[in-house]
Amino acid sequence: MAPSAIELSTLGHRIRHQRVSRGYTLDELGALVGVAGSQLSLIENGKREPKLSLLQSIAGATGVDVTELLSTEPPNRRAALEIELERAQSSTVFRQLGIPPVRITKSTSDETIESVLGLHRELQRRESEAIATPEEARRANTDLRHKMRAVDNYLPDIEKLAEKQLKAAGHVSGALTHRTVSVMAQQLGFELIYASDLPHSARSVTDLENGRIYLPPASIPGGHGLRSMALQAMAHRLLGHTRPSDYADFLQQRLEINYYAACCLMPETASVAFLSQAKKDRNLAVEDFRDAFGVTHEAAAMRLTNLATVHLGIRLHFLRVDGSGAISRVYENDDLPLPTDVTGAVDGQIACKRFSARAAFAEQNRTTEHYQYTDTPAGTFWCSTQTGSTSDGEFSITVGVPFDDARWFRGRETQKRATSHCPDETCCRRPPAEVTERWAGKAWPSARVHMQMFSPLPRGTFPGVDDNEVYSFLDRHA
Template structure:
């Protein structure tokens, strides 16, 4: 889009006094009339007509009809919100920006837009756009990020973490590959990419801030060489998801987060197809043998993917309320979902991510277990009731995944015979966040720890089209491989 073109929008801009006024001025000049001459024809002073054209006065239907008749046009033409040309589009954008609360808060002077030469008008509108973008990015604070996480989690809870439209799109992708049943092979995922018109390229110099790069001009997807030695299916499918779902560069953190969740959901729905996974889970429930490990092994996916997929399908198809947690070894909650009432810790904004999980929760106690091969099961008594969970520490040892249900539903799961039991009083601080009195008395005034601080605390949404990605590295990479 050049600077003289009207900005493209999905819906027509709203009709307002400024838009009507600008169209009156346009048709007045087209008719060769002065303000005084038009005023005489409709019985109004020239100053009143000027005020109307500047969008500072609302017109009645009767007056608008008189003006249209005097200008030899229709009322509909004056109400049409579409700018008559590129110049008027820029003027309207500039005037609306100057009238916005954001502009007023900056204490900048008002500019007479209609008298500006074209190059000055383009420069001002360009500056206004850049200023708006900068302020929007600045607004994406850690508080905004936590608020976005909370809103997304509430949406997921309303839908039982099950999204029928994404399930349908996953089924359509599987049909492209001729999938029938069982494990989705690496060849089938590659066929999906081929059917969508993409070629796959494994490289050793992928920028460290990316997990894949799509060259949309040449229809190529670049993946790290490390994937070729392991399981490249997940990265491939999450790279294809934005093209399937019609994603564009996110406008804010909320949209970025939604896109990421949708892409991960679609990838998991392809790797564990609803048509194959639901019968497996239904039969396992009938036998009282539900297990995340069984789902993982049946479809050849990672434990985290299997746990995510279980929460997608458990409530919708099995009638089971569930919760899911991904917790760092430090105790910080990385991801969380619940529709079973488990009392998660929250901040004043209602966000869970970034809070510390109770030290008595399964997702924390599993780190203290030496056996990392066998499933770990635990019952936890909380103020909201008793819950059963299964948990596993992921390879690398930094994160643990736990999935659980209220006590009334544990009868359907393997591991229900566990004798391990814990008691959590959280969010009561005395549960695990307040030091014992004797230790506090001894060390409270005699300690000065130095805390680790993650970079994300300083910049929730780093600059760039995609948060956390170095645009320069990406563009240089594409340039190297474009030949």
């Protein structure tokens, strides 16, 4: 394998260092080893690779071993600075600027090189931050949704990895316990620590140096399941994640760690056996799936999207909708007509008022699932919706399938039926003509401003996380 430019540059610096240390000029050393001084200059500047025989001659003339010349360490601080600057000026980030590189000469002071290097380091730091405008973030999220739709939301490699880790930890069946999760962490060299002073912007913090995963205390109200958070933190290590290169990479990593946690909490083999029997009994229900594995309704609904198409042959959709009707999480591969913006994004769009995902908010009994058939321009869909609430307000979780597949689900006998013409504006977005005529020019509502509209996406290597808080936290606990 040919040496890299940096390797040749380091070699050249080491040869120059030995030559100058012995008081030789280029021509003098060249005469001793049998090459012209100009050829030796090309080697010292990293422009030409010397033959081994020439290296042996140079080593002999300067009184060192060949291995010393071939060392990857710069011979002195000045050489280290020049090599680092050469590496920085050959980077894609710098070349994209179209600025000519700084030419280093003997008269260039170390302070000047360090100043230029400081600018390069800041340039690299800013480039490494996973920053995205809202539009870029929405496009990245949409691209990821389409990518997962193409594979039926199923990632077989992560499924196998999860089953392997569970088996190694001794998990056989039933709900995954906190103790087993701790064993899984120990097998990766981590200790789970519950800290009450976690940075407010982080769900968990992993100390790679000391082998610790910090989680919030068990009593955190409305928090994510601690088992899931611990598994997600471990997944970064198991899946070989590196620092996100951009927002799309960050989203991909987040999807993968969530997927891994779901696979551990609801293992594929046991989940498919449970669902297959329920389908055979024509009694598929998210609430049964949820209770069998001791997870949240949302987690069970999302896990169903991973397995239903590949293992049960059922296409379906999943929606999480907040009290205002905005879609906050979505997956579909059954062609349910969903609202989109000009970028193709669904997240943040308002679901049709006729959909079960919104109609369920009007139900008096919120403790059980709400079933409904909805006629749409793309056909009739059966849906099951469960509502809930957090400190941020109420929400609904919906799983639905095309009409023909309703026969496998509990609740198929419901008489509740609605008709949706969305995305036709007259369905539920545009007021009736007579109402518009009655109130046009006579109403002046005071709009509620959504402050997040004015907030840029948080900057940092991990979007939304305050690096200063995280490092201060680690210092306190180290």
